[in-house]
Amino acid sequence: MQPPPPRALATLLALAATLLPSTGADEKNQRLPCGLARMKCLYRDGCRKALDNYMDGCLDIMNGHAKTCNDFCTKSLIALTSTLPGHALMECDCGEDEFCRTSKLRLAPCRPQVQYANQNGTVVSCEVAQWICGADNLCGTALDYYFRNCRAMFAGKRCSRRCNNSISILQRQERAAKLQTCVCDGDRQARDGCVDIKRNMNQLCFGKPYIDEDREEETNEISGAGGAAARTLSAAVGVQVALVLLAGR
Template sequence: MWLAAAILSFLLVLTTATPCEEARMRCAYRSGCGAALNNYMMLCNDVLAQPSSVCPKECEHALIALTSTEEGKELMNCQCEDEYCVDAKQKIYVCRAQVLKGAADATASCRLSQLICLADAQCATALDYYNQNCRSVYRGRKCSKKCLNSIEILRKQEKAAALTACRCDGNEDYDCPRMQSNLARLCFHKHLKNHTKSHERDYEERHRKTQHQEVSSSNHSIISLTLIALCLLLSSYT
């Protein structure tokens, strides 16, 4: 399974390492890895901007999603070639334990499951079709044949496996409990036992707090750090 492979790759010592710029370009030009790289640059910007003792959940998720791609794993193990690497290594190392633990349980968060899917080109396309064709489900109206077909296509994607069992934690960019409840009721004629009004209120409160958090803007030096920092995270794992 790909998650197990991702974790094992953290522990492998590579006899030859690809230069980071080459690895970055390979990732950037692949639609799935490129999307994961962009998410990493945005969501881990605060970690790389200054030393911290805490790895934000969004940065952890971005790193796990990136290492779910072959190009991303290569980028993690690339050979750094300039002085920014040492500084970036010290800062991103704080995420090590969380990344290892989180990769082993992708279903713990629907946001993480979504990022993993978006890091794969085919899964991202299937997820886009699902979002387009299942809007009526989100509104609580009906589950059309197009929506059911989109769900079946999405379920066939390997990187979408975690989406079917993920748990809402308030970090999603949509009303996750509502969507899960509507899907169960309208598309599969089931009712989620744990979907209560109290759960909805808790989710909405967490979601509002998340919405108020702003991602810090990146300057040129910070962007440089983000492009090379990935090679460092796993260099300490080996």
């Protein structure tokens, strides 16, 4: 699919504005023009990446080629609207641009999931929680250090001082809050890997046991700490698997 012409590109950036409800006429008057809101988002690495994902994942529904919001589009919108500049972009003023106005309506199927995921206290999948954290510069950097410094812990070997410090820093990030309550999703192997690594964190980093009651009921046993954890460090599932660990502290 060919990308939209440059003139239409700026209007695409405002297409999700209806995902977040207005609170009154004063708020409407304070909305930024979409061009300015776009520039503010592009100045932030996390917001820019979320915006790029949004442009790639939501193009079909915005152009009217799809009637439903696909998984990638939904996660992109969740990540984008979780940031301050991204929120401002979603609330930006389309002006008299009819294409922008029409495309906003086409994004209506995305609204419920995006609103739910960004509410305080809601529980999301660990993959969505990672997208939210990654859209924030500080949280995304802390997450990168966590993955870099905790590989031995993921495999059930040890929890180094650097790993423990990385966990502590990550847990202090505002946008990491949902990582502490997120649930494992994906196939059975990915979920089992989450549980194994979560146990490793509790035992190696925090010195306390962890029992997964769901798996105990299904299998009547708990496998060794290192086996499934090491398998899940593949590119396909490794990132998602590790995220649930933050709930262990």
